[in-house]
Amino acid sequence: MDLQKIGVKLFASDGCRPPLAEFVPVLHRWIQRGFLGGSLIDVVDYRHVHHGPGVMLIGFDFQLAIDEEGGERGLSVEWRRPLADDFGARVDRVLCVALDAAIELESIELPSGAVRFDRTRLDIRVGDRILAPSDDATWTQFRQVIEAGVGQLLRSNHVGLARDPDPRKRMTARITASPSFSLRVLRERLAATTPTSA
Amino acid sequence: MQRIKIPFGGLTCEQLEVLADLAEEYGDGIAHVTTRQDIQIHFVHIEDTPTLMRRLAAVGITTREACGNTVRNVTACPIAGVCRDQAFDVTPYAKACAYFLLGHADTQDFGRKFKISFSGCTDHACALARMHDVGAVAVVRHDEEGRERRGFALYVGGGLGAVPHQAKLLDPFVPEEELIPVTQAVARVFARLGEKKNRQRARLKVVVAKLGIEEFRKIVQAERAMLVPETGWTSFLATSRAALEQPLKPPSALTGNAEVADSFERWRRTNVYAQRQPGYVTATVTLPLGDASSHQLRGLADLARQFVGDTIRTTVEQNILLRWVPEGDLLTLHQALESLGLGAPGAQSIVDVVTCPGTDTCKLGIASSRGLAGELSSRLAAKSIEVDEAVRGLNIKVSGCFNACGQHHVADIGFYGVSRKIGSYTVPHFQVVLGGGGHDNAEHHGLAMAAVPSKRIPEVVDRLTSHYVRGRVDGETFQQFVARTGKAKIKGLLDDLTRVPSHDADPSFYSDWGDPREFTLGDMGVGECAGEVVSAVEFGLASSERQAFEAQIDLESGHAREAAGKAFRAMLEAARALVQTQTTAVSDDPATVLAEFRARFYDTQRFFDPFAGGKFAHYLFRAANEGTLAVDADEAHRRVEEAYLFIEAAHACYGRLNTPAAAPLPG
């Protein structure tokens, strides 16, 4: 089974909901600066879609969204191109982009205040239903890799892992950690194996 | 972008679910309903398209001939079959026609696209038959023995685009068994006589306009006579009278419920249509800007399975319909839609703004049509309770450029994106288009009134609608109101809104809706008289717009030749203004201006649009050659439209004379 189209979502902290419009100029600036590397194409505004992808940064390799899927604000990165290496390394690659973006967002003061991400949970998903149908077999394999990779990454935390119960959604692992993790520490741990995206 | 053809807009629950998955896996998580009842998924990698197409094919959807020089998606009234006013259900005919022509040898050699629509009646705008290459309007006749005969009034050569053409009546009654062969004959004539090299002239409307409808009719009849019969012409007729759809549930009535929420009542008023079948209604699911998330599509599929089965349709207003809802289920359905964020009222009302993709994803886009549409929708929705009943029923359509994919010509209030150079900046504007309407199958096309800065368009809507509420006389439609009031007076109403404050006074005018970036133009790079040259050029362009508007007034008063004459002079004035950027000594003599313009701007291709090439210059040259002697109302309308496009091209050319550079975002 070849797990591709990997996605990661970091959730916004409770009560941290600056208007989505405030992210639009930030994402445009990222394009101008070439932040996150790769070829960044455009910013797309889906604020009008209820619980939708919100405001998106479209890149050639990945899409990044300040989304509201499931009614939960967060930062999502969906990888769109096939990634080489093993699954663990692929997840690390996507996680790096998400962490770089999250750290950068937390460092900026938006007009209505600061952005802060929840450090106790994240989602990791695989989007290609043809290569990886959302069934028990996929979950078994997915779980093993996530447990190994994320377990190592969150080695100082107690980690919980659950499968999103909706079979029609992309296969999603919901990861919880206690005590909370540090975005920077995770990023540094990944830096040893994964090139910086910023 | 992957465009997915949905013939007559018909979808099943399974297809909706697959579209949801594909949007999520290969696109940006959004499925977009287009003004041709297609679905589009954006930002798809080319390498993913084979898999995507296979997955669509597995649920009976083909993407073949959704784009390119082909028969595009065949559209039809989304309430066909359940409509109270229809002559008969056009769905089987639209379906048979779509699949007969798909991949047919006679439709593979067009110079450009070919659009077909089916309408169940003459009076309503559901299928906009008269703006299509072929528009089929259902007609019932009775023979001498009183037997019902089904057929179609067939219109040909309509189209929007830069210069809209009203379709001409080819035949008031094409019997049902002749529908496909006659359409096939029209397609063959188009393939044979249509332009192949110059894309700007390669539509059926040009062939019909060139030949005249009588000559065109003769050629089509001769072509029809030569055709070798095919089984697909009539095989579908055996089942065309059997109901295509069966209701999932028995009919029921909505019982009185004192607890009914306001939101339900408002939704019911605008989004629910009582079907011809008692006890059933059609519910419109309003999609803001035509967009739905994968999650919402799956939710809709679930609701369709629960209430109506496979009776889903997309609409040209970019919404989704659920047909055959038992009326008694409405309240539960609405609650479920609300939980998906899809229970908003306002279908086919002023808040339901139709738009093309504009600058978001279209490379021809000039201004952000989606940004503007989103802004207008949310402002209007916020005050929908106070909006007068008469205003609620108006429609707004927005295109990102003159190509009219947002159908701005056939709206009560239409807008299309243009730009204006103000000092060293380019400022996004929209032309306000009034006088058109989608009623009567898109029989009336509006004309441009004035270019207004993007950021002032919401004020334009406020002003026009409140003026309408105050000034209309009993039962007057907006279109009638505009005609009675007169364009000169309405233009006067908007004049102050056309002004752009200086960049220092209000920099927000210098960026578009939803896009904070600013664009600047470099210095003019002219000699010491630059100030004078700039003002003379801008003055000349403004004066040409005034003349084009006066041409409209003549048109409105029925003075076709005068209108055409003024339209020509307006173009000449704009051409002269451009020539002034090269030499300040320009004569007023038309022949000299034409020669100077040709030498300095046409031969050098300076005037050429990056996409349309020299098309707009030809409007000027043609008007100069043809004069105004043989001008009728239709021709004058076209000349006025062309004058506006020429002037827009002159503005764009003037802007291009200095290369714009992207300025960094502030902060």
Ligand code: SF4
């Ligand atoms: S009207 Fe213009 S901007 Fe809009 S989709 Fe058509 S070509 Fe693109």
